[in-house]
Amino acid sequence: MSKTVNVAQYLFTRLHQLGVRSVHGVPGDYTIRALDFVKPAGLQWIGNCNELNAGYAADGYARVKGISALFTTYGVGELSTINAVAGSYAEYAPVIHIVGTPKRSAYISNVVVHHSLGDGNLRVMAEIYKKFTCAQASLFKPENAPELIDAALEHCVKESRPVYIELPSDVVGARVSAHRLHTPLNTSTPSNIAIEEKEIVDVVLERLYSAKQPFILVDGLTAADGIVDEVNEFVRPFGTLDFTDYTESADLALVFSPLFSDTNTQGWSAVPRKEISIVFHRNHLEIGETRTHKLGNKSLIQALLNHLDFTKVRSQSPKATALPSIRGLAKSLAPPNPEAPIDQDTFYLRISSFFRPKDIIICANGTPLAGSRDFVLPPDTKLIASSIWLSVGHMLPATQGASLAQHELGTGGRTILFEGDGSFQATAQELSTIIRYKLDVTIFLISNDGYTFERLIHGPEEEYNDIARWNYLLAPEIFGAPKCGSYEVETHDVGTWGELQSVLDSEKFQNGKGLKMVNVRMGRLDINTKFKEALKLAGQQLM
Structure with missing residues (x-):
């Protein structure tokens, strides 16, 4: 390694040393100079459809890999992703959020630049991000950049929460000493006395x-x-x-x-x-x-x-x-009537037989989040679900990030997403990113015609709980799934237990390669019976 590197090289080298192999984001004019140094540092650029989805994807990647990187542009880009970063903060996902900012002279002169609020105050965004990150680093003095970068990254790992790094466009190429790169970052927690x-x-x-x-x-x-x-x-x-x-x-x-x-x-x-x-x-x-x-x-x-x-x-x-065992309950379930409609009460117990060791199972907010409590998981599986932030649309992009991280780790297993139709509509375009990078993802789309959680809390027949009726299984084609066979795609529409079992029994479907998408039709007011009381209580607390 040379005695000096530029600031972007230093930052991306540190990311690589921490185990990051991919950087999620959307390019912008304040970031593109720095993006030239992503690939030389041994990192892959993952271009998402928008910054919010990039933040969700980085969150999913971090939950599997233990660290992730997100790169957005000043103002419009970083504010678009702030919802995702706030969720990572609330649920302790270690995301490194790098923001490409205007050059330093703009901050000094208070000049009005694009993507700003037009008042000459360019510090507003950084001040906002202090509420959603555990550490911040403003790289306005190149000579201090290595120390500030190292401190922020160490905080990210030790506290398992997002950090915020401002990278001015005119600092990207500034030369700094590379000597700190020879010393690994200190990410260990202090020992107890x-x-x-x-x-x-x-x-x-x-x-x-x-x-x-x-x-x-x-x-x-x-x-x-x-x-x-x-x-x-x-x-x-x-x-x-x-x-x-x-x-x-x-x-x-x-x-x-x-x-x-x-x-x-x-x-x-x-x-x-x-x-x-x-x-x-x-x-x-x-x-x-x-x-x-x-x-x-x-x-x-x-x-x-x-x-x-x-x-x-x-x-x-x-x-x-004397307590009943959920494992025993799963084994004691009578075989379903093949002609009967699929119901929420037993779907999650029955689908557990499809899981294998090393699978990553992801549950979106809504009925999958409630139903996942009945899963019976094999050893060495990972379940990802939101515990407090509950942002609609989070988990499809997070699945993209999780699948990518799983592929990089080479641990085997499949990435399996359970997603409601309302959540899917919020971030559906990220299916194109899954296809673009040829990731292996299995999606069970719980298609129940709207926001069932909200229906059961209040307004079961009100229009505000409805969603547009999409032809969901056309999505892979719309989002660029190749027809040449270079990437395996299969779609299925099921509404009965027999139809679902036929799909699950297929060895081709079980292999988890490429994109597997199953539209699982269920009743619009159907939900796990044990969770109905919790929804009633939630409704009472909100009134």
């Missing part, structure tokens, strides 16, 4: 050993906190519980990486009582109602596993063993 950690381990184990009716709750930030393997190991000796009646009289709740919201707690009904809870957050532990300890959860859980004596844990109580 051994004495303090051991003291807390003893407290937790004492509570666990004395508990008569404990349970474990694993929540949405487990992946973002990087503790999936540790939690899986911890849960494995104790088994699983599939229903929550047991928890009402429990005397201990071990809660891992929670992000409690009205959505993932069924209107707050599933939040464990504080007095019985031990809650493992990323950087602190809560015991009961009053005791909080600043400890990293990854090291703490590893220490718990090292000291755990399973013989001291009480055998499962009769109340626990």
